[in-house]
Amino acid sequence: ALVAAAVLVSDLVPPAFVVPFLVCAAILPVFTLSMMQDGIARSFDWVNLALVPLFVVQPVMILAVMGGLKLFDGPMDAVAALVTAGVAMWLVTLAQTLLLGRRLAGAVPPGRRRHDLRHWLAVSLPVFVVDGFFLLLFYVDILVLQLYVDPREVAIYYAASKTLSLVHFISFAVGAAVAHRFSTYHVTGEREKLEGFIADAVRWTFWPTLAFGLLLIVLGKPILMLFGPGFEAGYPLIAIIMIGLIARGAVGPAERLLNMTGQQRLCAVVYAVALATNLTLCVVLIPRQGIFGAAWATAGAVVVESLLLFLVVKRRLGLHAFVWQPRRRG
Template structure:
């Protein structure tokens, strides 16, 4: 007979029944174990746990933003009607695309320079970047806004007449957009997700909805021009408020002292990131822009409604990327390649499985949610299923392009996004005239699948990282 094992000779734990005791654990012991588990989670101060908590906060803000945006877009569609709403969506898409690029990649560069300067204890460079990057971004964005206004003036006889005034107003939003982008990058580098995201994604949307609701209630115009005036005013106000709050926090975090400004170094790093983000945004918004050229404003509104409902899936990706990108730089600068590989594998799991679950829930209730926008918006239901394929493909490789960017493979990222954009544009030109909004969705989803495959291959070949959701977390030798 085999001797009893060491584990069998141990006395029972205080809150566990003895071996052979067939009675169920008491409610008191179950509660004690639950409390102990919660305490262990709260006591976990590891960087992985911190990244999860920050990503969770980012995701909650983006989810709240998505829910608020859903309510806001439904109300705006009701206030404005499908035609004016479609015009507003078209113009605001230009704002989102150009505004997101107006900082020339400095917001993403903040996640590179702030942890690097902090790790190297180059505090004069750190102070210089925190102050100088914001002024640089605001100046660049102001120049872009001015060029945009001149472009609208030169092309006003060519573009649709009903978009001219809203496009002029959109140009007034661009300068402050460059500042809000850079401030968000700085705040996220210090793990302040609420300060980074809430002003633009929560307070601005809430203010627009309230203002347009007041206009509708009191009989004032609720057309695209009015909506853009409100959007310009609210964007400036919330960004200036964010500036004040960020300054207060930075004074407690960074000691005052001399500043070293290196704009050439900053731009040398940020411009390749800008190219990558530029192609990414073109890839993201080309479907709506091409629809506006080939279909009616009503079709744009229906497509946008379907894509907007599904956008909450992408928020998981952006939450994880925003919370972890600066950690990639930190581990890389410290030379901890194994930790970097393991940490990235964790981020891939954090990205994919929640994305899959949320996608299933949204698709299950998508049709009645589309009905909230008004009659005929249910035509966007098929669009949601098509777009879901591409979004899950992107989630399956985690924030791979952020990893490549932070580790210096920016040219490869730019090439990948350029090819994906070209595929999307070419397919839109072919499929939208034939299939309408479904053609736009097929084009975008196909481009996202191709992009994800190329990111996986590039990361495997150049870094030795396995970035797919299924597979080993080990680095290749």
């Protein structure tokens, strides 16, 4: 379908965009397979098999190939980078498929296949909505900015916000490592273990987030200067956006906890409210404050998201998903 769409609109868009789009279309199916295998592997506590192929082996392969192209004066453009990334993803995903198949053969006894499409859709659609709203939450500011400021300011804001991607990775890494444990303790009724584990997960998220955020605040200006002259103007944005990320780290992988305990619909509502908050604040603040308005809008929306996640976890599950735990009485 994506290839057909690219062919239909090829006369309406610049040619430089068509080939990269087709390459991405060829990568999408194997990316989907990789994400599915990631989830299966983590559900069996095979974290290395889940994460190492995509997040370690593939980047190393891309760096090696692109470094070789640079060394031997090969093509260094978007198409070359996308083709390299696509081939690397196909190779690591196929290797992951073989390794996962061997492990599953020893862990899962053979039996009849059974498909429960209705139940699968009931569970997966809210999770799909959560992921969609999560992505939009961190891109709606860029989309609105393009309507009000010039491309150079958008570039400065993008450089500053994406410099903080390393901080985002802490939350992702902790969530990927612990989510299946939430489900295990919830299903087996091990309440005390679940309470202790969510407290640990929050601390594993918050303190590295705080430490790394402070480090980026210290080194933010030199990092932004690497993007080119004038990009250091985005340095104050790092501190503003960090307010939201620290608030997000203070509740740890609370959204994973909700998803893994059957509360995925409430989680979707939380992210819908956060997205609406971000969009509203962007429309109000960006025309008045430009890129700083976008930063305050994003930080405010993430603070709202974090507060709502804490309240939903507390009221629906009776768990305290916050970095500072209340004192136990008696």
